[in-house]
Amino acid sequence: MDRKVLDLWVGIFVASGLVALLVLALKVSNASTTFNTSDSYTVTAEFDNIGGLKPRAPVKSAGVLVGRVESIGFDNEKFVARVELKLDKRYRFPTDSSASILTSGLLGEQYIGLDGGADEALLENGDRLKLTQSAVVLERLIGQFLYGRAAEGGSK
Amino acid sequence: MDNFVVRALRHIGHIVIDGVWRLGYASRFFFLVLVRSGPSFRRFALTVREIYFAGVLSLIIILVSGLFVGMVLGLQGYDTLQRYGSAEAVGTLVALSLVRELGPVVSALLFASRAGSAMTAEIGLMKATEQITALDMMAVDPISRIVGPRFWAGVISMPLLAALFSAMGIFGGYLIAVVLLGVDAGAFWSQMQASVDLRNDVMNGVIKSIVFGIAVTAIALFEGYDAPPTAEGVSGATTRTVVTSSLAVLSLDFVLTAFMFRGL
Structure with missing residues (x-):
């Protein structure tokens, strides 16, 4: 050829x-959909229970992707999960913002929802979110429900 | 003393010694190919020629199989996922299974049967017609002149073929899921992008395909170089190439997957 x-x-x-x-x-x-390390900042949040949250899970505010979960660790003194969130520098949040672990859909993946607060000061690199809400564990909900029903039945 | 037990044991010993000897011969051959691969790069035209035969001529089968594998994944995935009301996740399913597993593995199997068998038959026939001996007589090293360029052509072609297979498969899945079955195109792509990781999924798939390329080409070249110089020998070597390299690809895939995706 x-x-x-x-x-x-x-x-x-x-x-x-x-x-x-x-x-x-x-x-x-x-x-x-990822952003460079240079234009992002990291904040930590402590949760009593993170449920099935995984590293690289999305962080959303009002449903918009604003960052990702960087790492998940365990605090052996307070017995809580320490989650590092890497947030896009374009989105700044007040220091009294709250983070909660939510689930997209009934069986979907878990993500962190950020709700902005009213404080004047903004979150800086290395800050800690003080207001957090843990994941809803389905088994506990069902357990509480059954427990409540049983208690109701006993009082009758 | 030449009773049944002694004969059976002697037979087992013979098989094991033969196997070990062949394995050692294959490793020395592989090492020699690596050491003497200088000319494959200094005279790159030789390698380009082999890339044409190994890669370009495998394009049709890789592209068509990729398209059909992706379309089947789209159909089957949609059928199962829509029962749980998450038909949009079909993009994730198609992309992850292609990029992580099916792309590298199926294209390596196709590559072994399309290009590997051709390499074995070609080198085996060269040996049977004493062309390799003739090269040796003219002080041309047959390993660096014949085996080296083919080896590097296989190693270069394989990741490209696997990437084309995966891309084509994802396009096939898109055709079925979005165009034919009416899954939302935005959700299809965004769910895919949300769950396919560049380093963990795409890069690991590329690493897999490079490893498969090395394994398949090395086996094909060794079988050809080691083939008995008869018509029967060459046909047997070609069969062994396809069988051995397919088994090697599947078992290597298990080992690599166990290392790569253990923590996920």
Whole structure:
């Protein structure tokens, strides 16, 4: 086969393979929805129970993606979960904002919802969110419900 | 003393020694290919020629199978997911299964049967017609002239083919789920992007396909180089290439998956 034709075909093959990789990276994966470390700040929040929250879970405020969960750790002195949130620098929140762990849909993934407060001062890198609300654990809810029903039945 | 037990034990010993000897021979061959791969890059035209035969000629089968695998995933995934009212997650299902597993594995299996068998048959026939001996006589190293370019062509082609397979499969899933079944296009893409991680999913898939490329090409070249120089020998070696490299791909996939996705 002619050398020029061969080179052309191999060139087309390699270029289309690289384009496919680029499509996988930019269109399919989350590279398009993450932001650089430089334009983000980290705040921590402590929860009594994080339920099924995972690292990289979204942080949303009013339903808009404003950041992601950076890491989840356990505080061995207070026995609470310490969650680090990486927030986009474009979105600033007052220091008395509250974080709660919510579930998208009935069986969906868990995410952190941020509700803005009324304070004048804004959250800075390394600050801690004081108001938090833990995940709703379905088993506990059902347990409480059954317990309540049983107590009702006993009083009759 | 030449009774049944002794003969059976001798047979087992023979098989084990043969296997170990062959494994050692294969490792030395692989090492030699790596050491003498200089000419594959200095005379890159040789490698480009082999990329044409291994990669470009495998394009059709890879693209078509990728498209159909993606379309089947779309259909099956939609059928199951819509029972739970989460038909939008079909994008996540298609993308994750293609990028993590099906893309690298299925394209490696196709690559083994399309390009690997051709490499084995070609080198086996070269050996049977004494072309390799002739090269050696002319002081041309057959490993760096014949085996090296094919090896690097396989290693370069495989990740590209796997990426094309995955991209094509996701396009097939999109065609079925969004165009045919009416899943919302925005939800399809955004749920996919929310759950596919660049480093954990896409990069691990690429690493997998590179490992499979090395394994499949090395097995194909060794089987060809080691084939008995007869018609029967070459046909047996070609069969062994497809069987061994498919098994190698599947078992390597398990090992790699166990390491990569353990914590997820």
